[in-house]
Amino acid sequence: MKITRALFVGGLSAFYFDDQKAIKRGSKQDGFTYQGEVLTPGFRSIRQAGECVSVILTLEDGSVAVGDCAAVQYSGAGGRDPLFTADHFVTFMNTHLKPLLEGLTVDRFLQNTRFFDNLEINGQRLHTAIRYGVSQALLEAAALASRCLKMEVICREYRLPVIPEAVPLFGQSGDDRYRAVDKMIIKQVDALPHGLINNVADKLGQRGEKLLEYVTWLERRIRALRQNPDYRPDLHIDVYGTIGLIFDQNPQRIAEYLARLGKAAGEFPLQIEGPIDAGEKILQIDSLRAISDRLRALGSDVGIVADEWCNTYQDVVDFTNAQCCHMVQIKTPDLGSIHNVVDAIRYCNDRGVQAYQGGTCNETDVSARTCVHLALAARPMRMLVKPGMGFDEGMNIVANEMRRSIAMLPPAKPTPTARSINAN
Structure with a gap:
């Protein structure tokens, strides 16, 4: 099963990006926002709307796999990748990832996801949020191609037992x-x-x-x-x-x-x-x-x-x-x-x-x-x-x-x- 079309759509995540350094230094809350000076590079304000980019993959049979590129609330803190904003990265993904995804055979999840995880563009690996979202879409694509659950794809490729018990x-x-x-x-x-x-x-x-x-x-x-x-x-x-x-x-x-x-x-x-x-x-x-x-x-x-x-x-x-x-x-x-x-x-x-x-x-x-x-x-x-x-x-x-x-x-x-x- 191959990917026939790859789309990247900017959207909202479920919370906000917060400048952790500013908050830990004592920035005061003002309602749901914070007052004070931004201290982490890339931030426009101490609290700003969280964003994501949806990776939408259409397969040959018309089925659609989706993954969401998302980054943590405290982006840029504790050694993490910098702030992830949709307007900055959608153009990049259309230019560099769309040609690699369209035509890709999706049956083997680990092979595909390791390729994109190690991919370098202009000498740099992809932002963690991009790798996160692309791999989610590739997992769902593999599950659709195999007509099984996503957990079953993981268990199959890692040779793990399928355990029908909840995780705390x-x-x-x-x-x-x-x-x-x-x-x-x-x-x-x-x-x-x-x-x-x-x-x-x-x-x-x-x-x-x-x-x-x-x-x-x-x-x-x-x-x-x-x-x-x-x-x-x-x-x-x-x-x-x-x-x-x-x-x-x-x-x-x-x-x-x-x-x-x-x-x-x-x-x-x-x-x-x-x-x-x-x-x-x-x-x-x-x-x-x-x-x-x-x-x-x-x-x-x-x-x-x-x-x-x-x-x-x-x-x-x-x-x-x-x-x-x-x-x-x-x-x-x-x-x-x-x-x-x-x-x-x-x-x-x-x-x-x-x-x-x-x-x-x-x-x-x-x-x-x-x-x-x-x-x-x-x-x-x-x-x-x-x-x-x-x-x-x-x-x-x-x-x-x-x-x-x-x-x-x-x-x-x-x-x-x-x-x-x-x-x-």
Whole structure:
């Protein structure tokens, strides 16, 4: 089956691009916007509309495969690719990618996606968002050509077992970190709330007192609202390196504070994502290892999740090999082609480090649904609910895609029983 036509259409993603550096430096919120000076190159304002580019591939039989090029909310931060805007990249894609896609045979997903992931134009690889969207479309094209689910294409080409079981889901609250938690408890999401603790003054507190109060509230709120006493979600909170800022980047002081948070979490397991941003990868690995070692010495079971400076497949390998943390976020758009997500999850799983298949609120329904199939095939420890920050919309998209896909899998072949074996 070949591609007969390739289109690239600019559109909107489900959230916004935010200048993380400006926000962490104390930019004040003004309604839904921020006041202050832009600090990250490429931004017009601290918060601006998120964008995507849809890759639309028409196949010989008239079927249509779609993928969405999307980039993370905090583009240009922590070693990531720069801001991705549709008007800048659609012309580029028409010029350089359209001739390569039209006429391409789509049956072999891995061969095709690796080609575009490694492609260089004028000596540079494609922006991660482009590789992300093109690979999504190529996966759907391969599934259409084979008349199967996208997860089945991944399992077939990687020789993975098809497992008809859901992957745990992790809800994100955005700034609505109280009311959204109530929603998550009612819908019994597996991990919550993300929390978006990206500012010291308003969200963390100069001594960490605001986050400590929030974790204490979370523990009480879950116990108060849960209808099933067995409902015991993980507490997973992203702090964007802000804890390091209030404790002078000192791993021992950070760990001691995290241990206090762990006690406040009570019966609910606590993971803290990005407790420190050391400014570059090697220092980040060393810092996370020191924090993890100190937590172990304190007898605390708080888990450390790597995020900043862990962007590419190779970064995931390096953080995993260093055994510097308990869990690695695999931030799907940052890895470029989606086959890198599968490779990264498998690498973590094989080495005893928990894989969290994340991403960003700033994706689309198309990329989120594709990510469900990656998770069902590769089996990370948890998957982020996305896109958007409203929780309900992302939960609807991700949870229903997962349930539909599992229901559509072919029935498992019955395992022969002793009686049937003897009967033969």
